[in-house]
Amino acid sequence: MNRKPFYLLSLFIGLLLLQVLVFNNIQFLGYINPYIYIVFVFVFPYKTNRFPLLTTAFLLGLFIDLFSDSGGIHAFSTTLIAYLRIYFFRGIFQKTEVDYEFFKLNRETFGKIFNFTVILTLIHHFILFSLINFSLSNFFYIITNTISSSIFTLVLYFLGNFIFSRKQ
Numbered sequence: 001m002n003r004k005p006f007y008l009l010s011l012f013i014g015l016l017l018l019q020v021l022v023f024n025n026i027q028f029l030g031y032i033n034p035y036i037y038i039v040f041v042f043v044f045p046y047k048t049n050r051f052p053l054l055t056t057a058f059l060l061g062l063f064i065d066l067f068s069d070s071g072g073i074h075a076f077s078t079t080l081i082a083y084l085r086i087y088f089f090r091g092i093f094q095k096t097e098v099d100y101e102f103f104k105l106n107r108e109t110f111g112k113i114f115n116f117t118v119i120l121t122l123i124h125h126f127i128l129f130s131l132i133n134f135s136l137s138n139f140f141y142i143i144t145n146t147i148s149s150s151i152f153t154l155v156l157y158f159l160g161n162f163i164f165s166r167k168q
Contacts, residue, residue, distance in 0.1 A: 020068070129145045
């Protein structure tokens with residue numbers, strides 16, 4: 001029996017609940033908020049058909065928006081990084097469509113994983129904070145929030161990845 005759909009469903013629900021119940025209530029230094037739910041986009045299986053990823057990324061962002069009362073900004077930013085993910089995947093990991101079936105993110109070097117996650121996290125956070133502020137007069141505030149929240153999110157992601165990774 002294939003356990004991948006059950007794993008993805010439990011990851012979806014777990015990250016949604018973790019974000020809504022825990023991380024949305026964290027305001028480090030008054031404005032830094034981790035958005036750990038985007039990890040789902042990083043670990044979703046790589047396939048040639050991107051429709052399942054785009055759909056589930058949109059639904060994840062939509063549920064975060066519903067619980068956070070944020071009007072669709074999480075859905076848009078999460079769907080955007082889900083769409084852009086394949087281009088950065090091809091550029092950073094140097095993989096082709098043949099490699100999708102056998103690719104595991106945790107088998108790659110730390111440098112490649114770091115570059116991949118940092119780029120997608122920065123894009124997500126920049127779009128998110130740009131839509132929250134919706135004004136270029138707050139550009140410095142957008143950049144400050146993007147960088148600081150990205151650092152906090154990435155530290156939590158790599159710390160959680162280190163703690164919960166299985167020894168092989």
